[in-house]
Amino acid sequence: MEYHWRLMAVECVLSEVVLLPEMSQIQAEEVLEMFAEGEGLESVNTSLALHLVELARDLGRDALVARLLDHAAKVSVNPEDQGWCQFELLKHQGASKDELIGLGITSEKEGLPGLAAGIFHHVSLLSLGSDDAAIFANRSMRLRVEAEDVEGMIYGHALLAHIAKEDGDFEESQLHLRKRLELIPESEKFERMEAIADLAHSHSTLGDLEQAQALLIDSLGIAIELDELSGILVARWGLADLAEISNQPDEAMVQLSDAMTAFMDAGEAVPELVIERISKLTAE
Numbered sequence: 129m130e131y132h133w134r135l136m137a138v139e140c141v142l143s144e145v146v147l148l149p150e151m152s153q154i155q156a157e158e159v160l161e162m163f164a165e166g167e168g169l170e171s172v173n174t175s176l177a178l179h180l181v182e183l184a185r186d187l188g189r190d191a192l193v194a195r196l197l198d199h200a201a202k203v204s205v206n207p208e209d210q211g212w213c214q215f216e217l218l219k220h221q222g223a224s225k226d227e228l229i230g231l232g233i234t235s236e237k238e239g240l241p242g243l244a245a246g247i248f249h250h251v252s253l254l255s256l257g258s259d260d261a262a263i264f265a266n267r268s269m270r271l272r273v274e275a276e277d278v279e280g281m282i283y284g285h286a287l288l289a290h291i292a293k294e295d296g297d298f299e300e301s302q303l304h305l306r307k308r309l310e311l312i313p314e315s316e317k318f319e320r321m322e323a324i325a326d327l328a329h330s331h332s333t334l335g336d337l338e339q340a341q342a343l344l345i346d347s348l349g350i351a352i353e354l355d356e357l358s359g360i361l362v363a364r365w366g367l368a369d370l371a372e373i374s375n376q377p378d379e380a381m382v383q384l385s386d387a388m389t390a391f392m393d394a395g396e397a398v399p400e401l402v403i404e405r406i407s408k409l410t411a412e
Contacts, residue, residue, distance in 0.1 A: 174200045174209040181216055193220055211235050211243045215250075225254055229264075236271065245271035245280055252287060262291050282311050282319070289326075302330040321350040321359045328366060341370050360390045361399065368405070381409050 172180070177200035184192045197220060201213040211231070218227055232247035245268045252264035265287050272280040289304035309323040328343035344366045351359030364387040371379035384406050391398045 172199065172203075174204045174213065177203070178212055178216055181220075207238060208240050208243055211238075211240055212246075215243070215247055219250070225251060228254075241271040241275040242277055242280070245269075245275065245277065245284075249280075249284065249287065252291075256291070256294070262288070262295075265291055278311055282308050285311070286326075289330075293330075298330065298333050302327070302334065305330050317350050317354055318356065318359075321347050321354065321356065322362075324350070325359070325362050325366065332366070332370065337370055337373065341367065344370070355394075357390060357394060357396060361387050361402070364390075365402075377409055381406065384409070 177196050181193055181196045181200070184190075184196055197213060197217050200216070201210065204210045204213055215228075215231060218231060228247055228251050232244045232251065235247060236244035248264045248268035248271070252261050252268060255261040255264060265284065269281065269284040269288065272284050285304040285308035289301045289308065292298070292301035292304060305323070305327045309320065309327055312319045312323055314320070324343050324347040328340045328347065331337075331343065332340035344363045347359065348363035348367070350356075351363055364383040368380040368383040368387075371377070371383060384402055388398045388402055388406065391402075
C-alpha cells in the first residue's frame with residue numbers, strides 16, 4: 129500500500145544545500161544585494177561567496193552567479209577552495225557528467241577527499257535512475273568517512289537510502305535511514321524531526337506499523353516544540369494514514385483536524401490536500 133505523508137519536498141536533503149553559518153535568510157539576501165551593488169567585496173571570502181551562489185541561483189540572478197564565482201576564485205587561498213570554485217563553475221556552465229567525474233578523480237588524487245566526495249555526491253544525483261547512482265554515492269560515502277565528515281555522511285546516507293528505496297530494497301534503505309538518524313546530533317532538532325519521519329515511513333513500508341506510529345509521535349513532538357508546520361503536517365498526515373490502515377477513521381479525522389487547527393492558529397492557509405481528505409472522511 130502507498131503511504132502519502134511526505135507531501136513536501138521529501139528529497140530536499142538530497143540537494144545537499146548548505147545553510148549560511150550564523151546568517152539568516154534575510155541577512156544573506158542583504159549581503160547578496162550589497163555584492164550586487166559592488167560594496168564591501170573585501171569582506172566576502174571564498175566560502176561565503178560560494179554560499180551566496182546558491183542563494184543567487186535560487187533567486188534566478190544568473191549574472192550575479194557568474195560574478196560571485198569569479199570573485200570566489202580570485203580570493204581563494206588554497207587548493208580545496210579553488211577546487212570548489214571550479215566545481216561550482218562547471219555546474220554553472222552545464223558541464224557534462226564526464227567533466228565532473230574527471231574533477232572528482234583529480235580532487236581525490238590531490239588529497240582533497242571532502243571536495244571529491246561532494247562532487248561524486250552530485251554526480252550520483254545526476255545519475256539517479258541508473259546503476260551509476262549507487263556507484264558514485266558509495267564512492268562519495270567512502271571519502272566522507274575518510275575525511276571524518278559527519279555532516280556529509282548524513283547527506284550520504286540519505287542519498288543511499290533513496291537509491292535503495294528506488295531499487296526496491298527497503299531493508300537496505302531503512303539501514304541507511306537509521307545510520308543517518310544516529311549521526312544527527314540531538315541539538316539539531318529540525319533535522320532529527322525530518323529523519324525520524326523518514327524512518328517511520330520506512331517502517332510502514334515494511335509493515336511495522338507500531339514502530340512507524342511510535343516514530344511519528346516522536347517526530348510530531350519535536351515539530352510541536354519547534355512550532356514547525358511542515359513537520360506537524362507530515363507527522364499528523366502519517367498518523368492519519370496509519371489510523372485508516374487500522375480501520376480507525378475517527379482517529380484519522382482527529383489527526384487531520386489537529387493539523388488543520390495548527391495552520392489556522394498560525395494564521396496560515398490550510399493545505400488543500402488536508403481539506404480534501406477531511407471532506408472525504410466526513411462523506412464516508
